[in-house]
Amino acid sequence: MSATPRSAAKPGVPPLLIAGIVSFGTLFETMNSTGLAVALNTIAGNLASSPESSDTILTGYLVAQAAILPxxxxxxxxxxxxxxxxCCVAAFTIASALCAMAWSIESLIFFRILQGMAAAGNAASESSIIADTLPAEQRGLGFALYGMAVVLGPAIGPVYGGWVAENASWHWIFWLNVPTGIAAVTGCILLLNDPPAVRNATRKRRAKGLRLDWFGFLLGAVGLASISYVLDRGQTNDWFATSSILWATVIGITCLLLWPIWEMLARDPVVKFRLFKNRNPAIAVVLIFVTGATLFGTPAIVPLLLQQQLGYNSTTAGLVLGLxxxxxxxxxxxxGFLTGKVATRHLVGVGFVSVGIGMYLSSHIYPDLSFSQIVCFSIAQQLGVGLIYTPLQSQSYIGVPGKLREQAGTFMAIAVNMGGSVGTALAVTMLERGQQSYREQLVPYASPWRDEYQQALRQYGSAESFSQAIDTQAAVLSFQGVFFIIACAIAACLPLLFFLKGKPSPEDQEA
Structure with missing residues (x-):
């Protein structure tokens, strides 16, 4: 495999090894975030804080990451x-150690904000490093490694987080990052390289002085951070009934509408929206947004179904996602092997159809399913992601000049980040609102004057048990409805695949 002008691999270092090194960083970052989500109640109790305060541990991270991404x-x-x-990997590692040593909920939230800021730098750099290091026709293999980290982290994070919360101490969710972070930093120091093409671009940038499009950066940072806050806290705070959510929405939407207009007119924009004149990254960003919503939205509600309705503990619920x-x-x-050999729209199309079918099958879930049957539903939901993520990452760099690949990486990171936030917020909101709606529809059938009600009382033994049965039925119907809506949303994205054109070529790497 020949070296490329912007390769991040030192001479003699296999390019795929570089892809593995940068993917390793993503693995322990996603493990940390998803593992932490299942341990929030334990952390809240340990630090004598309210559940609302513990939720800020997640919100602070997401808002900080969104603000720094541009x-x-x-x-x-x-x-x-x-x-x-x-520096970003090292900062994430140090922040993880500080989180593990946090003495109060306020200190933990502050250190999580530092973690989110460091993670933003990693996310944008990793995909561009892979795109630059591997020849265009081989990028699929590199992004396959990266995709494994993206999928594996959210899968095993809840398993590890749940086990640690129940059997050890929540601090070990963060302590795990320290040795892995040290290993990642050491590997990067020994194996990574900035070739002449990259160093020349850096020298040219520094020759202009510390000139930054501050207004453009503030528009993007405030807009993305505000929307991330709204999506994460909206359902908890009853959405627009709360003034903070309402104002954050107005500010966020205003900034995001002005952001591309300003950046298109700026002489030296902090992010280059002109990149989207090339339809490959433009369509890829839209589809990766949908993929991020599916990849992170579904795992947010599946544990709720398993724990609240089927009686699973956090470890077993996490195991379902892992398997x-x-x-x-x-x-x-x-x-990864097929990427570049088979048209992207064919691979991604099969992937989207597979995920859609999996979500449709999940819309028929019911409480009496066995553990193995639940795992099969989980496999059906996630299987298509393997055919989507790698080709789209590779597609987003087709025709993108080397000097703009960090920009492409930034947009892809924003798409995954915001897609995950949107997917999680919509799934949780539809779930909770659906439960209320279905319960209201079922309660009239519980009239004492109905024969069915009297039969149900005899079956369940008491009115309280029957009321719990109604709650369970309403919850299951709500879960079914969410999965069906996700399936429809995925189907609606299929026409976009016809706009994907082009295959990676050796000439693309020299662009």
């Missing part, structure tokens, strides 16, 4: 790709 592409170019990436992701891990290398 700056990440510019920072990678100004400070140098290798130094910037290593469901196993076939995806085996499929990703095959997808």
């Amino acid at each position: 700056l990440s592409g510019w920072a990678s170019l100004y400070f140098g790709r290798k130094p910037f990436y290593i 469901g992701a196993l076939p995806v891990l085996f499929l990703l290398p095959v997808t």
Whole structure:
């Protein structure tokens, strides 16, 4: 495999090893976030805080990450790709150690904000490093490794987080990041390289001085952070009935509407929306947004179904997601091999159809399913992701000049981040609102003057038990409705695949 002008691999270092190194960072970041989500109640009790305060542990991270993402592409170019990436990994590791030593809920929230800021720099740099290091026709293999980290982290994170919360101490969710972070930093120092093409671009940027499109950055940072806050806290705070949610929505939408207009007119924009004149990254960003919503939205509600309605503990609920992701891990290398050989729209089309079918099947879930049957539903939901993520990541760099690849990485990171936030918020909101709606529809059937009600009382033994049965039925119907809506949303995206054109070629790498 020949070296490329912007390769991040030192001479003699296999390019796929570089893809593995940067994917390793993503693995322990996603494990940390998803593992933490199932341990919030334990953390709240340990630090003597309310559930609302513990939720801020997640919100602070997401808002900080969203705010810094627009700056990440510019920072990678100004400070140098290798130094910037290593500093971000090191900062995430240090912040993880501080989180593990947190003495109060306020200190933990602050250290999580530092974690989110560091993670934003990693996310934008990793995909551009892979795109630059591997020849265009081989990028699929690199992004397959990256995709394995993206899928594996959310799958095993809840298993690890649930087990630690129940059998050890929540602090170990963060302590795990320290040795893995040290290993990642060491590997990056020894193996990564900024070649002449990258160093020249950095020198040119620094020659202009510390000139930054501050207004453009603020528009993007405030807009993305505000919307992330709204999506994460909206359902908890009753959406627009709360003034903070209402004002954050107005501010966020206003900033995001002005952001591309300002950046298109700016002489030296912090993010270059002109990149979307190339339809490959434009369509890829839209589809990866939908994929992010599915990849992170579904795992947010499946544990609720398993724990609240089926009586699973947090470890077993996490195990369902982990086992469901196993076939995806085996499929990703095959997808990586096929990427560049088979048209992207064909691979992604099969993936979207597979995920849609999986969601449709899940819309028929019911409480009496066995553990193995639940795992099969989880596999059906996630299997198609293996055919989607890798080709779309590779497609987003087709025809993108080397000097703009950090920008492409920034947009893809924003798409995954915001897609996950939107997917989670919509899934949780539809779930809770659906439960209320279905209960209101079922309660009239519980009239004492109905023969069915008298039969149900005899069956369940008491009115209280019968009321619980109604709650369970309403919840299951709501879960079914959410899965059906997700299936419809995925089907609605299929026409976009016809606009995907082009295959990676050796000439693309030299662009």
